Amino acid sequence: MALKAARGAGVPLGHAEDFARAVDFMAESEMLLLSNALSGPFDVAVTESPLIFSGPTIMVAPMAIDAIAAGEQSVALQGAHPEALLNAYFHYARQAYGLCVNFSDGVVMQSSDLKVIDMPAEAINVPDTIWQQWNDLAGNTYVPETEASRLSGAGAGLTDND
Secondary structure, eight states, X not given: OHHHHHHHHTOOHHHHHHHHHHHTTSOGGGGGGGGGTTOSOOOOEEETTTTEEESOHHHHHHHHHHHHHTTOXXXXXXXXXXXXXXXXXXXXXXXXXXXXXXXXXXXXXXOSOOOOOOOOSSOOOOOHHHHHHHHHHHGGGSOOOSHHHHHTTOSSOSSOOO
């Protein structure tokens, strides 16, 4: 649902996929922080020398991780970034790429040590408010159920032969 919600909010596909994977690393108590994560705009400003990314966390966290993976020593992030969401992205980076990064004083840098977050052993409950917000955003990706959309190829068609 996180992936569909991010796409419905207008987040580019790769960033939406990273968001959906990072959300898996958030504790249930941190889920309410996501209420603003999918509110645009999703514009990013980049300054070089030193490398600075300015924009929403859903956009700049994956960019910072990619920059560190590509050899940058550090990347500064401007703006308000919830620590729990950044840590979720960083834990995903460690699991997926073996890359240890941390965030301190607005700077993302490679690290040999990563703060450990206790992960729940079972599925977590997404708060109803967040689930409804994601469901509404995911609805933006659905094709309208009209005769015109069916004639354009949406749905199973008049005969379902598969």
